[in-house]
Amino acid sequence: MIPELGHFALVLALGVALIQVFVPAYGVWKRDPRALAVATSAAQTQALLVFFAFGCLTWSFVYSDFSVAYVAANSNLELPMVYRVTAVWGAHEGSLLLWVAILGGWTLAVSIFNRRLPADITATALAVLGTVSVGFLLFMLLTSNPFDRLFPVPLDGKDLNPLLQDPGMVIHPPMLYMGYVGFSVAFAFAIAALVSGRLDSAWARWTRPWTTTAWLFMTLGITLGSWWAYHVLGWGGWWFWDPVENASFMPWLVGTALIHSLAVTEKRGLLKSWTVLLAILAFGLSLLGTFLVRSGVIVSVHAFASDPARGVFILGFLTIILGASFLLYAWRAPKLASEGEMTLFSREGLLLINNVFLVVASASVLLGTLYPLLVDALALGKISVGPPYFNAVFLPLFAPLVLMVGVAATVPWKRAKLSEIVRHLRMPLIIAIAAAIVVPLYIHGHAPVAVIAGGFLGFWAIVTAAQEIWRRMRAKTTLSAGLLGVPRGVWGMSLAHFGLGVWALGVTFVSSYSVEKDVRLSPGQSIDLSGYEFRFDGVEPHVGPNYDSDYGTVTIEHHGEVVATVHPEKRLYRATQQMMTEAAVDHTPLRDIYVALGEPLSEDASHTGDWALRLYYKPMMRLVWLGGAFMVLGGLLAATDRRYRLTRAAEANFAKNSAVV
Amino acid sequence: MTKRQKRMAAIAALLVGLSLAAALGFTAFRKNMMYFYTPSDLLAGTSKVGAKLRLGGLVERGSVKRGEGLSVDFILADCVHSLPVHYEGILPDLFREGQGIVATGSMQANGAFKADEVLAKHDENYMPPQVADALKVQDGKHACAPFKSVNKVEAAK
Numbered sequence: 001m002i003p004e005l006g007h008f009a010l011v012l013a014l015g016v017a018l019i020q021v022f023v024p025a026y027g028v029w030k031r032d033p034r035a036l037a038v039a040t041s042a043a044q045t046q047a048l049l050v051f052f053a054f055g056c057l058t059w060s061f062v063y064s065d066f067s068v069a070y071v072a073a074n075s076n077l078e079l080p081m082v083y084r085v086t087a088v089w090g091a092h093e094g095s096l097l098l099w100v101a102i103l104g105g106w107t108l109a110v111s112i113f114n115r116r117l118p119a120d121i122t123a124t125a126l127a128v129l130g131t132v133s134v135g136f137l138l139f140m141l142l143t144s145n146p147f148d149r150l151f152p153v154p155l156d157g158k159d160l161n162p163l164l165q166d167p168g169m170v171i172h173p174p175m176l177y178m179g180y181v182g183f184s185v186a187f188a189f190a191i192a193a194l195v196s197g198r199l200d201s202a203w204a205r206w207t208r209p210w211t212t213t214a215w216l217f218m219t220l221g222i223t224l225g226s227w228w229a230y231h232v233l234g235w236g237g238w239w240f241w242d243p244v245e246n247a248s249f250m251p252w253l254v255g256t257a258l259i260h261s262l263a264v265t266e267k268r269g270l271l272k273s274w275t276v277l278l279a280i281l282a283f284g285l286s287l288l289g290t291f292l293v294r295s296g297v298i299v300s301v302h303a304f305a306s307d308p309a310r311g312v313f314i315l316g317f318l319t320i321i322l323g324a325s326f327l328l329y330a331w332r333a334p335k336l337a338s339e340g341e342m343t344l345f346s347r348e349g350l351l352l353i354n355n356v357f358l359v360v361a362s363a364s365v366l367l368g369t370l371y372p373l374l375v376d377a378l379a380l381g382k383i384s385v386g387p388p389y390f391n392a393v394f395l396p397l398f399a400p401l402v403l404m405v406g407v408a409a410t411v412p413w414k415r416a417k418l419s420e421i422v423r424h425l426r427m428p429l430i431i432a433i434a435a436a437i438v439v440p441l442y443i444h445g446h447a448p449v450a451v452i453a454g455g456f457l458g459f460w461a462i463v464t465a466a467q468e469i470w471r472r473m474r475a476k477t478t479l480s481a482g483l484l485g486v487p488r489g490v491w492g493m494s495l496a497h498f499g500l501g502v503w504a505l506g507v508t509f510v511s512s513y514s515v516e517k518d519v520r521l522s523p524g525q526s527i528d529l530s531g532y533e534f535r536f537d538g539v540e541p542h543v544g545p546n547y548d549s550d551y552g553t554v555t556i557e558h559h560g561e562v563v564a565t566v567h568p569e570k571r572l573y574r575a576t577q578q579m580m581t582e583a584a585v586d587h588t589p590l591r592d593i594y595v596a597l598g599e600p601l602s603e604d605a606s607h608t609g610d611w612a613l614r615l616y617y618k619p620m621m622r623l624v625w626l627g628g629a630f631m632v633l634g635g636l637l638a639a640t641d642r643r644y645r646l647t648r649a650a651e652a653n654f655a656k657n658s659a660v661v
Numbered sequence: 662m663t664k665r666q667k668r669m670a671a672i673a674a675l676l677v678g679l680s681l682a683a684a685l686g687f688t689a690f691r692k693n694m695m696y697f698y699t700p701s702d703l704l705a706g707t708s709k710v711g712a713k714l715r716l717g718g719l720v721e722r723g724s725v726k727r728g729e730g731l732s733v734d735f736i737l738a739d740c741v742h743s744l745p746v747h748y749e750g751i752l753p754d755l756f757r758e759g760q761g762i763v764a765t766g767s768m769q770a771n772g773a774f775k776a777d778e779v780l781a782k783h784d785e786n787y788m789p790p791q792v793a794d795a796l797k798v799q800d801g802k803h804a805c806a807p808f809k810s811v812n813k814v815e816a817a818k
Contacts, residue, residue: 382697389693579754598751610752
């Protein structure tokens, strides 16, 4: 019964979404305020219906209703409760429902917080969001209904993919989807600007917090995904340039460009059509990411579905949405003339260069991700493009970006004086160079050129970000007045740039000083790695809630003292008969020690003989994710800046402009 | 400089920068592209000794032999031919006899394949699509049932 209600709610939601598209569109066309007003109520009804459907599916999981095919395929009576709830988005159908539910959430938020906007802008934006919703609801109902029944009803389910039974997986997909889907709001506003032909700093001011919020969720999602891969995949890597990772990284890069170009559009009224184009691209890449991940055209952990009908549907949808947007853009964008001149050596000029670099970086990732698919589709052979390509292209694009981050905050809008900039940045430059040489030498005793260069970039971003805060605080008399006097937006920017520096430092140290060793050890045997003594104490059988495991014990000593005792595991999930490596990590802020069980090498079934072990020593590994965390925090502060709560004056001004048009 | 000259200079600089980036990108791309082969392709001699490539196929049952330390030898087969593979390191969780895998590495002068990396994917009935495609015949079905056939395939000498 409950699943049928959920299914019914989805069908109703589709109907309401259609109303949400067509009635406001008619209202915009005929300038009919009653039709415009429908947008808000339709959007809210649609969102509630989708939430209800999501609740129904969750209910089916919690009560293990195996008559629902999706539940039977992804749950099990032995599955712990927390994973039953997260199993809702553990595979294709449910993750689509999550997508639509999150879209409903964003739509609801737009309909609530944008009451003060002109009715036609709100209505157009909601109609655009409704269109996206119609597409995904149709997709779900036609090709991948999560509420499909299964007869005869199985006694037990097949269990959730063991890779997904991890705390990181509990929150990674919702956060990432918040980001993906969040860009739909910026997209909807961009379309509304094109349709109405009005794009001014008020538009930028109300688009900015939405975009920043989507960006911060995306950053969080990517960071969590990286952390999850590190712990669960058992390879000890934090980024693989896997097509699915790339699928989330491309919109992130373009989204980052977008939040920067929005700043120019708000402050200087420049780069208008470029900003609109970025908003369309960011959402287009989000859709492309969904297509890549969901259609099964690429092989990865995430590719649940390999049904060609699904791929064709998403590709068709992508073509329609992007095609229509680009047509509209080609037709209307020339109207969005920018006000004023732009010189290259100014804050807006540097932000434009930053945008060029970010977009080129995104394009190079796109090339490496799509080219193998294209070659395959044209039957020219099968190729793969490895991480060396991405690293080789990415490094020269990213280094100048980090350099500019340090300069940009000091360079004023409109026109900058070189001598003044040099005077400002002299001290940070000296500090960053000194730190880049001293820190690696102090910790590791040797400093290759690559580390000094990478370390310099990291310290440069960190020091200049701190200097920006310091410069603004110095004017105030007391420390607390100084700290409070800095606007949130500036705090946000500085923290995010600080995070970029921390991240760059982490990446530099991890990639230069990591020591990795695969070894064969018998119980009681030890081995030395980078000054740490690893003693393998053997494995014991262990019974978990829905798996059996070989539970290993490894004692780590440093200078004769025991630093840690870790327990890497090899699990065999009973329902799926899948093997999983659960790595054990001992970490301090300055280093990670990573131990994973490879495989038993002796023939006996008790697995008490020799084992293959993977031992890693990774300095500063935590900084990679800490950098991401700082960026998220920065985004949070920037999105909640007081300026964005529209002042009466700005509103009145906008209403006046609208009346003239 | 006049405004027009300035603008032309900016555009020229942009073009130079973009073409430089494109050149770098394509060089990196060419260097790091790896083609996918099956054992039959390799035995037909379509690749050079030492060139980096990906090899896909099924692990022949009963062929996995462990050596000293972490070294392991096994035979990788498609439906027609098979090839000895040597690897030093930890095999992935889903590596099993009869399972489809993809190995990255290069051919050696002695006719064996030396793998630097072995990938197996996540479901035991699952073959990497590249392997599945390579084993397909005209009617769209597998040339032979993936797991049974491997037992019967004899090493091509």
